[in-house]
Amino acid sequence: MNIHQNIDPNTTEAALAAAYAARRAALPGGVKLAEIRDEAMARFKTLGLPHRRIEAWHFTDLRRLLAEASALSGEAAAPQVADTGFADLKPARLVFAGGAFVAELSDIEGLGEGVEIAALSAGPLPEWALAQIAARRPAGDNAVFDLGLAMMSDGALIRVAAGCTPARPVEIISMSSGGGSVLRHVVEVGDGAKLRLAEHCSGEGAMTLTAMSIDLGDGARLDHVKVQDEGRSTAHLAPVVGLIGTRAVINSFTLTLGADLAREERHVRFDGDDGGGSISGAFLLSGKTHADTTLFIDHAKPGGQSREVFKGIVDDAARSVVQTSVVVAQHAQKTDARQGIHAMLLSDRAAHYSKPELEIYADDVQCAHGATVGELDENAMFYLMSRGISRTVAEAMLIEAFVFGAMDEIADDDLREAISAYALARLDQRQTHG
Amino acid sequence: MSSDFLNIENLVVEVAGKPIINGLNLTMAPGEVHAIMGPNGSGKSTLSYALAGRNGYEVTGGSVTFLGRDLTQMSPDERAAAGVFLAFQYPIEIPGVATMTFLKEAINAQRRARGLDDLPTPQFMRLVREKAKALKVSDDMLKRPLNVGFSGGEKKRNEILQMALLEPRLGVLDETDSGLDIDALKVVAEGVNSLRAADRSFLVITHYQRLLDHIVPDFVHVMAGGRIVRSGDKSLALELEREGYAEFETGMGQSAA
Numbered sequence: 001m002n003i004h005q006n007i008d009p010n011t012t013e014a015a016l017a018a019a020y021a022a023r024r025a026a027l028p029g030g031v032k033l034a035e036i037r038d039e040a041m042a043r044f045k046t047l048g049l050p051h052r053r054i055e056a057w058h059f060t061d062l063r064r065l066l067a068e069a070s071a072l073s074g075e076a077a078a079p080q081v082a083d084t085g086f087a088d089l090k091p092a093r094l095v096f097a098g099g100a101f102v103a104e105l106s107d108i109e110g111l112g113e114g115v116e117i118a119a120l121s122a123g124p125l126p127e128w129a130l131a132q133i134a135a136r137r138p139a140g141d142n143a144v145f146d147l148g149l150a151m152m153s154d155g156a157l158i159r160v161a162a163g164c165t166p167a168r169p170v171e172i173i174s175m176s177s178g179g180g181s182v183l184r185h186v187v188e189v190g191d192g193a194k195l196r197l198a199e200h201c202s203g204e205g206a207m208t209l210t211a212m213s214i215d216l217g218d219g220a221r222l223d224h225v226k227v228q229d230e231g232r233s234t235a236h237l238a239p240v241v242g243l244i245g246t247r248a249v250i251n252s253f254t255l256t257l258g259a260d261l262a263r264e265e266r267h268v269r270f271d272g273d274d275g276g277g278s279i280s281g282a283f284l285l286s287g288k289t290h291a292d293t294t295l296f297i298d299h300a301k302p303g304g305q306s307r308e309v310f311k312g313i314v315d316d317a318a319r320s321v322v323q324t325s326v327v328v329a330q331h332a333q334k335t336d337a338r339q340g341i342h343a344m345l346l347s348d349r350a351a352h353y354s355k356p357e358l359e360i361y362a363d364d365v366q367c368a369h370g371a372t373v374g375e376l377d378e379n380a381m382f383y384l385m386s387r388g389i390s391r392t393v394a395e396a397m398l399i400e401a402f403v404f405g406a407m408d409e410i411a412d413d414d415l416r417e418a419i420s421a422y423a424l425a426r427l428d429q430r431q432t433h434g
Numbered sequence: 435m436s437s438d439f440l441n442i443e444n445l446v447v448e449v450a451g452k453p454i455i456n457g458l459n460l461t462m463a464p465g466e467v468h469a470i471m472g473p474n475g476s477g478k479s480t481l482s483y484a485l486a487g488r489n490g491y492e493v494t495g496g497s498v499t500f501l502g503r504d505l506t507q508m509s510p511d512e513r514a515a516a517g518v519f520l521a522f523q524y525p526i527e528i529p530g531v532a533t534m535t536f537l538k539e540a541i542n543a544q545r546r547a548r549g550l551d552d553l554p555t556p557q558f559m560r561l562v563r564e565k566a567k568a569l570k571v572s573d574d575m576l577k578r579p580l581n582v583g584f585s586g587g588e589k590k591r592n593e594i595l596q597m598a599l600l601e602p603r604l605g606v607l608d609e610t611d612s613g614l615d616i617d618a619l620k621v622v623a624e625g626v627n628s629l630r631a632a633d634r635s636f637l638v639i640t641h642y643q644r645l646l647d648h649i650v651p652d653f654v655h656v657m658a659g660g661r662i663v664r665s666g667d668k669s670l671a672l673e674l675e676r677e678g679y680a681e682f683e684t685g686m687g688q689s690a691a
């Protein structure tokens with residue numbers, strides 16, 4: 001990343017605050033939401049952009065990295081839906097371009113009984129969505145989340161009533177352009193209900209801020225996958241807050257490919273007994289990408305089971321950061337949390353930082369964490385090449401073998417296949433471009 | 435004496451800046467089986483790696499000519515395509531790479547290098563099944579990731595399976611007999627013998643005469659201190675079995691100085 005010592009670190013913050021002031025009147029939602037926005041912007045102004053002296057941002061000094069970003073200004077380009085890799089699943093679609101819902105490209109009909117799906121900008125905000133927006137936020141200060149809260153111009157509202165399952169998976173496509181976009185998705189899966197949700201982010205906007213809150217009722221299940229494949233020039237910020245009920249399951253997997261600056265945040269609270277799931281991901285980084293994934297997993301109740309597994313490759317001058325913080329509360333006995341962070345460096349200039357953390361206040365738990373950083377195994381390379389396999393193909397085989405271990409975290413077969421195919425296509429490109 | 439097939443002259447190979455092969459000469463003609471015996475650490479595996487082109491095994495002197503080409507200038511995959519096959523003393527486990535995917539990739543990579551089309555999948559499957567059966571490599575092994583969890587003997591049989599599929603011109607077998615039970619030794623030896631052909635040669639590295647009862651060599655060489663210190667016919671192996679390497683240990687000390 002470039003270092004801009006001479007730039008006033010507050011320029012971006014001032015620009016963002018000014019952008020808010022200019023747009024405020026036109027932003028969707030009623031009076032109540034406007035109040036929420038104002039409060040959030042006030043908090044953002046007080047906090048400013050996070051910087052490296054804030055522990056959770058130690059490796060990703062957003063204030064410095066965004067110093068130059070022409071955040072949220074610029075012309076939006078005409079939307080064009082790229083191949084997101086989920087077409088075979090015949091999903092319902094919500095398409096957003098430059099931060100606005102595009103009805104013509106979307107398809108949200110025929111999802112069956114008990115499924116409410118709409119764009120945030122489409123009309124008066126439903127009570128349930130407003131309540132969730134008002135209540136859900138990460139623990140502690142979170143300037144990025146507040147910025148999203150203040151400036152969200154649109155987003156997906158998805159609600160599955162108790163006991164229901166949509167007839168098709170739901171896909172959210174966000175295409176960022178021009179100055180970028182600020183979206184807020186609101187997801188509620190009722191007691192015993194199920195949802196399969198795929199997210200695809202692409203485009204070249206200066207800054208994409210996509211926040212999401214997820215409520216899972218008792219016994220609910222969410223299978224969520226996200227592909228972040230934004231353009232090089234983009235800064236991608238994606239805080240997600242999940243509240244997981246009793247015996248509910250969340251499987252959330254993120255494939256990080258693009259954006260020069262990316263920060264995925266997952267704040268997941270297992271708020272009922274025996275909740276579980278996997279908050280995991282894979283990353284294929286090159287160029288000068290700086291990709292940060294930071295998890296805050298809160299096992300608040302007994303019997304929870306979670307896995308936090310990340311695997312990826314870091315090439316060229318790219319940097320990856322994976323921080324997984326798991327807290328097991330005093331009463332959360334029998335919690336089983338497994339963290340694994342594994343990176344493979346493919347270039348001398350590549351770097352990776354892992355920070356797995358466990359804070360355990362209960363005494364009867366099973367928790368483990370492991371982190372490794374390696375390189376391509378030269379012995380394995382020689383073995384493959386000694387059979388006639390070229391260096392590039394051998395590399396691709398070993399990288400695939402390494403990264404695809406993470407795909408096992410995707411429990412849903414269709415979603416796993418789609419994500420695997422997407423990642424494989426990217427690796428093939430890497431191979432052909434050398 | 436030189437040959438168009440394999441000619442190693444005054445070869446010097448350094449590992450980590452230290453010469454391990456010190457002026458080795460060896461000539462092989464097509465169709466021949468040469469055995470190399472010698473004490474631990476004498477450089478046998480180093481020679482095999484130098485032939486296969488392993489990184490870090492730096493040829494700092496001499497030459498290796500194989501079928502008229504300078505082997506030392508070729509990458510490992512080019513050498514494989516040219517017909518060199520190394521059966522590893524310690525085959526590598528590669529988690530996440532399926533054995534069948536690997537075999538297919540290897541066969542087709544070599545076919546492509548020779549200007550041939552990829553083998554159609556049904557034909558490939560038939561070929562692997564047939565060769566695997568002869569070498570008693572089970573379907574279960576073929577379904578597993580490459581060498582992962584294979585026993586020592588299973589790994590060695592998998593090496594010979596690969597050799598049978600890739601049909602090299604020169605097979606270098608580095609202690610393929612170690613770790614094999616008596617039956618497996620016979621299976622492997624039969625596998626090698628069935629590959630013997632007028633245009634194919636083998637360099638068989640072993641510590642035991644026993645293997646050479648099954649794979650009968652045309653020549654036996656003794657390696658010590660990074661060079662070949664004595665050559666003879668198959669009776670030399672019997673002599674070594676009786677006398678050991680004591681005669682050469684002193685010589686090794688001198689030559690390695």
Ligand SMILES: Nc1ncnc2c1ncn2[C@@H]1O[C@H](COP(=O)(O)OP(=O)(O)OP(=O)(O)O)[C@@H](O)[C@H]1O
Nearest residue numbers: 449450454472473474475476477478479480481523
């Ligand atoms: N990577 C290395 N770094 C330093 N020394 C090495 C390396 N590889 C091999 N050597 C040394 O080179 C010498 C020859 O080793 P090599 O493995 O070729 O012997 P060998 O004849 O195959 O022995 P064995 O019969 O035990 O298999 C040994 O002294 C060994 O320690």
Ligand SMILES: [Mg+2]
Nearest residue numbers: 478479480523
């Ligand atoms: Mg050896």
